[in-house]
Amino acid sequence: MDGLIHEMYFSGEVPGLYKVSPEFLLFKESVADGSTNKHVSQLFKNFVAESGRTFSKLSSEVNFLELELISELQDDLEAYRPVSLESPYLPFLSGLFVEDLQFLSGHPNYLLDNIRSFFGLYVFLYSAQLALNINEWESEPKSKPLYFILDTEKASLERKDVRKAFLWLKDKVADLFPVLSMLEYLNQPQNKKAVKYPLWQFLSYIESLSEVERGNVQRSMEIFCEKYRDKRSLPKHGEYPSDIVSMIRVLTGTAKEIFSRRGTSQFTVNSKFVNAFENEIAQHFIQARGRSGRVLVISQDYLLLLANLAVGAREKIQFQELLAEFRKRGIWFDRQSEQAIIKFLERIGNVERMSDSGDAVYVRKTL
Template sequence: MIEPRNLQDLRDALSVKEEKKSLKHAINKRSSFLPFVTRGTERPKFKEGFDGVLGGFTRQISGMQLNQRLNNGELIKQMSMNVNVEDRDKQYLEQILSMFLLDNGGSLKVFHPYMFQYLPFSESVESKGEQEISRFLADVFIEGDNEFKGFFQNTHSDDLISKLVLTNLGGLEEKNTELKYRTKLNHITKIFKEDFRYLFSHEDYFKNHYALFLSYYYFFYITQITLKFSQKTKGDLYYNNEVFYTLDWEPTSKSRKGYAFGYQTIKDASKNLLIDINVLEHLNILFGVNNSQSYPELKATYENSSEEKQGVLKRMIREWMQEYRSILSLTNNSIDENLEYDELVMELFKSIQETYEKSTMQGPQSRYPLSIDEVGKKYFMKTRGSLGYMLNASQDLLLLMTALSLKDERKSLKQVFVELELRGLYFDKYSKEEIVALFDKLNLLDKKSDSGDAQYVKPIL
């Protein structure tokens, strides 16, 4: 609720000390939008893949926590003790269990969906970043929906060794957590849930593609919300911003949409991402809201308020900017009293931007959006010589998202591309021709239809 006391709440949140001319650029106090960190040591680099986040996300939606990492050697010995075999055969049983349970690197094999709960976070300081991403993904995509809680709790298996392993696993206990993040892009959350349900219903395919699925939706969401924030109140929260991918196996050039309207679009938008996060933090506190409202949502809240409340808010923003600029010794502390809401928001943005242009503040600003690059360069971007990085769709990603677009239906080629775009994958006409050729090669095209020569794509799963 818009109240004059909100200005003091903002001062308290930022630890303002007028006598010392100091404040802290604190974020995630009243509004939490992204799980990014400004400390490079805590930012996950995904050198060992997405398993840490995968395990954390799975436990998060199951309402569980892992008390301790599994000791694979002790686990195998414990299981062999629970099987009635001759002592001389114990070593052979343990060898069989080891081959079944562990991969060549000694890590746990995920042979059943239940096992995903046992994938641990990294043992480095990056585990803090992995935990935050896991919570973020569970909050924005699952939203505490109990339907998904039981997905990974079933331990049923017809295989005897699987039964032995699953019944001897321990270390999980229930954990209740409150939602910290709220989805700002409901259309992405809705389609994630639909795709997650379908993918989980195909167990073998799910086990092999779960990491790719979750990492892509993470990249999809964070890039879209970054683009929305860069557009301020004009950002449309109900539709995707177009960003173009090129296929892993095709050549490209500067004339392709993937060059001008791909990664570069995201990179440009992300340059001021930390400033946008700060602006939104300040505004959410001044508005007195607790549901992490974005620029368009705050604008709607403002427009739905009485004229009196609108006047109170504008006065608070003006007063805060004057105070902020004075504390940080920025030039020209006078703020035009006739500025309207949108103009005031932009002036607040410029004030914070001016602060971050100082040499002592440029580090956090440049580090904050690197979380986008870390997951992107690992899975969804590729260097193209002198063209630099471009958004990249591998064959695995394309076929996964095509399978999810189709589900159990045969759909027209045109509709498949529409479905891919709903999932954030935009392709120019050259890439589309390559995709049609791939579908044809894999015998996924059905050219027989009631409409003559129209092409349809057959379900993959």
């Protein structure tokens, strides 16, 4: 009997415990201990810490033996409250991540089946929206229109929003690494305990200072910019602007200038970053479509996951509200895709149609 239990749950040849309940994935933490995984993990932990939300124990649907294993593990677990080391750059999306994760924690079996897709989805959405917001730091970020189609749809040439989406996103991604690299210098990189802040929060804080204090910050930024340019062998900037907003534009412009010079190590690093975004982070959301080029797509599996997250704890929501929830998360569809989504959801049976009007179509979750 012991041998059978060991083979079922503890053998390295089978998923075993990892398929019983999400808690057992803790044992995989050391397996996935790469620098990229650690950075993403810390990012998500920061989201939870900033939200102040707490998560109750999971309650998976398991057999009596698995229940004993879970109880044994939970008895040894201690409450963990993550400490925020970085203020979220996109509060609108980090808040939704925590909200969605808390909803999924109430459905542990579904979470277990979709955990890789869930985190992969949010890594992509957060990276994409960060790129679209990185140059608009004069106010708090918001969801920017980024158009997708279902992976079963045709991307005809007249669908301009769909055709332009990928190229627009790729262009913005090229600015992401330069601006964030410059921001690292402002975030006290030598102080490991210092909380990191987004650029738009820096501006908000500086604008709240007195005129004398703003003047001191202005001079500090000028000194930093001269050293920054000199270290990268760029010519002196010349006369600096007298206001903070324009000064920050000079800093971000300098960063982009540094990383755009062909033949330099900085250009190579940024090119690798853009390629990594395309080939790793966004790989499940990009397809080549003939004359339309590459477009952003959502697979049916991701669409179902998104629909379940959008409906959340509610029993059902109107279709237009579903689309609004998608847009909050950074996913936009044109009218053709909206009709394709309705047909797909009707086909799987989680739609109630009261009339031909979109407002009279209700969507249920599949949980």
